[in-house]
Amino acid sequence: MNTPSLIQGRCTLVGAGPGDPELLTLKAVKAIQAATVLLVDDLVNDEILQWARPEARIVHVGKRGGCKSTPQSFIEKLMITAVREGETVVRLKGGDPFIFGRGGEEVEHLREAGIECGVINGITAGLAAVTALGVPLTHRDRAQGVVFVTGHAKTGAAARHEPTDWRALAATARDARLTLVIYMGVAGVDAIQQQLQDGGLPADTPVAVVQQASLPGQRQVTSTLANLATDLRAAGLGSPAVIVVGDVLRGMAAAQQDAARFGT
Incomplete structure (x- = not known):
């Protein structure tokens, strides 16, 4: 060496x-x-x-x-x-x-x-995505923390750990009031959506998907956990995109009204 x-x-x-x-x-x-x-x-x-x-x-x-x-x-x-x-x-x-x-x-x-x-360090896409929507990752009244998680974990013989337990993560996010920021989750969105609901996150939990955050070609769709996969496909969004799940997104309407008022 x-x-x-x-x-x-x-x-x-x-x-x-x-x-x-x-x-x-x-x-x-x-x-x-x-x-x-x-x-x-x-x-x-x-x-x-x-x-x-x-x-x-x-x-x-x-x-x-x-x-x-x-x-x-x-x-x-x-x-x-x-x-x-x-x-x-x-x-x-x-x-x-x-x-x-x-x-x-x-x-x-x-x-x-x-x-x-x-x-x-650089600004990570998960932070840029919610900022582009005009909402925070944490909020005193809506989210006490944030979890960054990959939707595309290493699999097969090379993997050292079990795949992400989305059910357990959902229960933790619900009880601890956490925002979930899911990277590389578009391909597995159906399984993620189902398992998060199975784990106890309510079907009406707000969800947003942001593609190419901060770039001129940025696109986004807002939905609920129950309709995530359907609305994602209807919008035609694909990778690279970030999926955000949590009550912080309930502040989006006010943020969008402010943006329209101030022309931002």
């Missing part, structure tokens, strides 16, 4: 946020400007690359659910090789690297190779 003292380059995982370039942090912009190599996820808005230096090498390493993707092992090999060659590497990831971005896995592999890795 290489020791850090022998490694000339460096690597930083950078969260590119939900898509809108103006939602990047200043620290993220500085890291992109300093990079000599950028390994860019498929969901990163191309406009964000305007801050890359002209001579930087940009490598698109697409990873999107349901589509042909660059193998994770290959991405990690690219990162390690570039750092050992003395490059300043930025691994540019949609949203936040540590929220369903496999950033934890990449940091672990880099450390095993003797490479320390910095991380710059």
Whole structure:
């Protein structure tokens, strides 16, 4: 294993946020400007690359659910090789690297190779989605907490844990008054909807699905838990999208009235 003292380059995982370039942090912009190599996820808005230096090498390493993707092992090999060659590497990831971005896995592999890795947070899609709807994730009167959960957990022989127990999660969300923010849940929406109801969440629980949050092509549909799958399909929404479940959405009507009044 290489020791850090022998490694000339460096690597930083950078969260590119939900898509809108103006939602990047200043620290993220500085890291992109300093990079000599950028390994860019498929969901990163191309406009964000305007801050890359002209001579930087940009490598698109697409990873999107349901589509042909660059193998994770290959991405990690690219990162390690570039750092050992003395490059300043930025691994540019949609949203936040540590929220369903496999950033934890990449940091672990880099450390095993003797490479320390910095991380710059980005706004995660789940937060951007509810903000786009004009409602919060938590609310003193409606939600005492929030759960971020993936609807597309690792399965098969490689999985270390059982799939998400949606029934148990529903019971917890009901009793503890939690907002559920479900990433990568569109493909499994029928099972998620049924199991959340089986777990005790009322059929009239408000639900919203937001596709491409913060981007010009953003689309959304509001519904109830009982009608989630039907309304999602009727609206023609697909991935990437975030499903939000909870009473915080009951404030949407007032938020939309305010937006109309102030022209926002």
